[in-house]
Amino acid sequence: MSTTNQGSSAAPAPAVDEALPDLDTGRSGGRALRNNAATVLVWLAFLIALIPLVWILWIVVSKGWHSVASMTWWQKDQSGALPPGFDTNIRGARHAIVGTVEIGLITSLIAIPIAVMTAIYLVEYGRSGGRTNARIARVVSFMVDILSGIPSIVAALFVFAVWVTTLQQQLVPICVALALTMLMIPVVTRSTEEMLKLVPNELREASYALGVPKWKTVVRVVLPTAISGIITGALLGLARVLGETAPWLFLTTYFQYLTYNPAASAGIASLPTLIYNQSGNISSPISADRVWGGALTLILLVLAINLLGRLIGRLTRVKR
Amino acid sequence: MGKRIDVKDLNVFYGDFKAVEDVTMTIEPRSITAFIGPSGCGKSTFLRTLNRMHEVIPGGRVEGSVRLDDQDLYAPGVDAVGVRRTVGMVFQRPNPFPTMSIRDNVTAGLRLNGVKGKKLLEEKTEQSLRGANLWNEVKDRLGKPGAGLSGGQQQRLCIARAIAVEPQVLLMDEPCSALDPISTLAIEDLVTELKDRYTIVIVTHNMQQASRVSDKTAFFNLAATGKPGRLIEMNDTQKIFNNPEVSATEDYISGRFG
Numbered sequence: 278m279s280t281t282n283q284g285s286s287a288a289p290a291p292a293v294d295e296a297l298p299d300l301d302t303g304r305s306g307g308r309a310l311r312n313n314a315a316t317v318l319v320w321l322a323f324l325i326a327l328i329p330l331v332w333i334l335w336i337v338v339s340k341g342w343h344s345v346a347s348m349t350w351w352q353k354d355q356s357g358a359l360p361p362g363f364d365t366n367i368r369g370a371r372h373a374i375v376g377t378v379e380i381g382l383i384t385s386l387i388a389i390p391i392a393v394m395t396a397i398y399l400v401e402y403g404r405s406g407g408r409t410n411a412r413i414a415r416v417v418s419f420m421v422d423i424l425s426g427i428p429s430i431v432a433a434l435f436v437f438a439v440w441v442t443t444l445q446q447q448l449v450p451i452c453v454a455l456a457l458t459m460l461m462i463p464v465v466t467r468s469t470e471e472m473l474k475l476v477p478n479e480l481r482e483a484s485y486a487l488g489v490p491k492w493k494t495v496v497r498v499v500l501p502t503a504i505s506g507i508i509t510g511a512l513l514g515l516a517r518v519l520g521e522t523a524p525w526l527f528l529t530t531y532f533q534y535l536t537y538n539p540a541a542s543a544g545i546a547s548l549p550t551l552i553y554n555q556s557g558n559i560s561s562p563i564s565a566d567r568v569w570g571g572a573l574t575l576i577l578l579v580l581a582i583n584l585l586g587r588l589i590g591r592l593t594r595v596k597r
Numbered sequence: 598m599g600k601r602i603d604v605k606d607l608n609v610f611y612g613d614f615k616a617v618e619d620v621t622m623t624i625e626p627r628s629i630t631a632f633i634g635p636s637g638c639g640k641s642t643f644l645r646t647l648n649r650m651h652e653v654i655p656g657g658r659v660e661g662s663v664r665l666d667d668q669d670l671y672a673p674g675v676d677a678v679g680v681r682r683t684v685g686m687v688f689q690r691p692n693p694f695p696t697m698s699i700r701d702n703v704t705a706g707l708r709l710n711g712v713k714g715k716k717l718l719e720e721k722t723e724q725s726l727r728g729a730n731l732w733n734e735v736k737d738r739l740g741k742p743g744a745g746l747s748g749g750q751q752q753r754l755c756i757a758r759a760i761a762v763e764p765q766v767l768l769m770d771e772p773c774s775a776l777d778p779i780s781t782l783a784i785e786d787l788v789t790e791l792k793d794r795y796t797i798v799i800v801t802h803n804m805q806q807a808s809r810v811s812d813k814t815a816f817f818n819l820a821a822t823g824k825p826g827r828l829i830e831m832n833d834t835q836k837i838f839n840n841p842e843v844s845a846t847e848d849y850i851s852g853r854f855g
């Protein structure tokens with residue numbers, strides 16, 4: 278007799294089948310209720326968390342899109358816009374975009390090598406390189422933890438103290454990059470560390486067993502295996518520090534004109550300081566456009582870097 | 598090719614834990630030696646001292662001497678990296694480099710040690726893959742990732758990678774334990790062929806395998822968990838399987854163990 282066939286329910290055999298559903302519904306009735314309640318709660322929490330996000334995006338996009346959508350925004354700086362209302366067609370932010378991207382690049386150039394090498398030391402040498410290395414690694418790891426807790430204003434203050442008070446130098450836009458570097462290093466170090474830990478030990482051993490020295494194993498076997506995650510993590514770290522404002526306010530002057538010179542003593546513009554600079558005058562339509570346009574551009578920039586990170590991650594991922 | 602290994606009074610430690618105690622044995626050149634024994638008795642640990650892979654593990658250290666022909670591997674001034682070029686190793690789980698193609702996997706040991714020349718590397722690729730009985734299966738897709746092969750093919754790729762650097766000795770730690778019977782037979786045939794050129798040491802839990810491929814068999818055991826493993830008996834494989842001198846060996850082989 279078939280045990281699964283519904284048509285045979287008239288036969289006397291399914292006595293057990295009848296006993297089971299009773300037992301089941303009795304139990305799963307309460308469980309199903311709790312399950313439904315929990316599902317509703319989770320969804321509710323999710324929607325509540327979504328509200329501010331959607332709200333922010335909605336306001337920024339609705340108020341900023343017409344600035345961002347015009348070519349002037351990307352092509353012109355703020356020259357000709359003084360005195361206020363002088364030329365209502367000029368709402369450019371090229372100077373701020375260039376400043377943000379340029380300082381971001383300099384920050385990456387300094388921070389990523391330091392962070393990746395720190396992570397290599399922590400994972401490849403600290404974990405298996407004898408007592409002294411293990412002790413140094415513990416101290417370094419602790420330092421990275423501390424560094425990741427430093428507020429951006431303190432990082433800026435530190436750069437100010439070293440650059441101006443101790444070295445007696447004039448502030449230049451590179452100082453901002455130095456402060457951002459301090460904020461970026463711990464983020465990238467941690468993400469790189471995680472990626473290196475994911476590389477199976479068997480690959481290192483396979484390489485050693487071929488008579489390949491340790492440093493070459495790290496460079497030619499471990500890094501290529503982890504590179505996709507390292508790049509993604511580095512770009513996420515960059516996206517994370519691009520929106521910082523305190524170092525810009527503290528270490529450079531908002532400069533209204535386009536400049537590519539990171540050592541210009543007149544200062545440099547950035548998207549966060551464009552927003553800050555114009556927000557005092559937000560009742561004027563030009564300034565309001567600049568504020569919301571700047572906010573939207575910053576969001577788009579960070580989004581683009583995030584997407585780029587994921588794309589590179591996907592392209593360089595180890596294929597099977 | 599193929600060198601003799603002389604181990605004398607070897608103790609192996611993980612930090613303060615002595616994992617293997619007082620091993621003395623001689624492994625003849627161009628022979629196959631099988632290590633058998635219960636799990637945890639230190640076969641892998643001992644095997645890894647023969648190419649100084651043991652010291653890669655934090656706290657790993659060794660007392661005693663291992664001689665390769667006339668050279669003491671643990672003498673001061675001997676470079677562990679150089680030792681590993683002479684004594685190759687194949688691991689329990691196939692571990693091809695995932696970022697490299699089949700071709701690059703085979704020549705990895707050469708390229709990473711600075712050997713250049715397209716022609717030479719190509720010859721080496723074919724020669725090693727033929728040596729590992731894999732050439733016919735992969736010759737049309739040498740540029741494809743090594744990790745895309747089947748488990749048995751991957752293991753033969755690892756063997757090709759190991760023999761491409763032309764070692765004198767080949768250590769294999771349970772090379773077939775992750776493979777099906779057909780792939781296992783393929784590897785056993787290969788090991789028997791490789792015997793003409795290399796000194797081979799193979800760890801196995803498979804008694805039939807030990808008796809099929811090896812000339813000599815070494816039985817390791819440990820008195821109790823937490824105690825160090827010891828070499829109980831080493832002799833011709835025929836003798837070990839038919840007429841062992843120590844009763845523990847017979848108990849283990851006939852399955853009356855523990």
Ligand SMILES: Nc1ncnc2c1ncn2[C@@H]1O[C@H](COP(=O)(O)OP(=O)(O)OP(=O)(O)O)[C@@H](O)[C@H]1O
Pocket residue numbers: 611614616634635636637638639640641642643654823
């Ligand atoms: N990395 C390590 N650190 C500390 N102790 C270890 C380490 N690896 C192995 N040991 C210990 O050394 C002893 C021998 O282990 P080993 O792996 O050599 O056994 P084995 O004979 O190869 O066992 P199996 O047949 O299961 O592979 C065991 O007691 C084990 O717990």
Ligand SMILES: [Mg+2]
Pocket residue numbers: 640641642770
């Ligand atoms: Mg083992």
